[in-house]
Amino acid sequence: MANTIQCPTCGANAKKLNKTCEYCGNYLVHLFAFERRKEPVGTGTEKIYFRSLKWLYKLSIFGSLAGMVSIYLVFFNQLSETQLVQITPIWFLPFYFGVCGVFSENALHLVLNRKAANFKEALQKVFADTPGLTSLISQMVFLPLYTLLPLKNVSSPFRLAIITTVAWAAILAFFFGSIFPSL
Numbered sequence: 001m002a003n004t005i006q007c008p009t010c011g012a013n014a015k016k017l018n019k020t021c022e023y024c025g026n027y028l029v030h031l032f033a034f035e036r037r038k039e040p041v042g043t044g045t046e047k048i049y050f051r052s053l054k055w056l057y058k059l060s061i062f063g064s065l066a067g068m069v070s071i072y073l074v075f076f077n078q079l080s081e082t083q084l085v086q087i088t089p090i091w092f093l094p095f096y097f098g099v100c101g102v103f104s105e106n107a108l109h110l111v112l113n114r115k116a117a118n119f120k121e122a123l124q125k126v127f128a129d130t131p132g133l134t135s136l137i138s139q140m141v142f143l144p145l146y147t148l149l150p151l152k153n154v155s156s157p158f159r160l161a162i163i164t165t166v167a168w169a170a171i172l173a174f175f176f177g178s179i180f181p182s183l
Helices: 056-072 081-086 088-114 119-129 132-148 157-182
Strands: 005-006 013-015 037-040 048-050
Touching: 048 088, 056 088, 081 088, 088 119, 088 157
Parallel strands: none
Antiparallel strands: 005 013, 037 048
16 A cells, blocks of 8 residues: 555555546645545536645635735834845745645646646646736746756646745745855
8 A cells, every 4th residue: 555545536546656546547646644634525427536625725815914014004104124125925925835736736736627737838838828917926936946857757736836935935034045145
């Protein structure tokens, strides 16, 4: 059982190294245990074993937006420019985590409903379906990190949100530690 994962579509046990389920043919998604259901949701061929964490991602988005509003509208005059820059990760990283999780779950639903062949293709469709300026901003912020990841085995929305948030934390630490002090 250690070399198998549960297919999020049909629930069958499949080999971890397989790209598709040998029973239903759907793309295998490598989920954490808390992202899997014991019993499927849905009817007929639309039975899904995936448990959404959108509540967590939305809570992260709204909490970070509340923090951002309080920092920049309530405490703005009490903080120096350096302090404002230093506390940016406090609201930016949870916001990024939440938005990344929402995008990733939307992509996963495309895969599970067979509207995309794999996770990378599904992410591209999600970005293409995002309207206007939101699409441009989200592609600038998310696509560079998504394209660097080997999405063959990183298809868990939670895992993807964590990995890319940690990458952004490293980028911000480098920027604030190396570049910002000289500005």
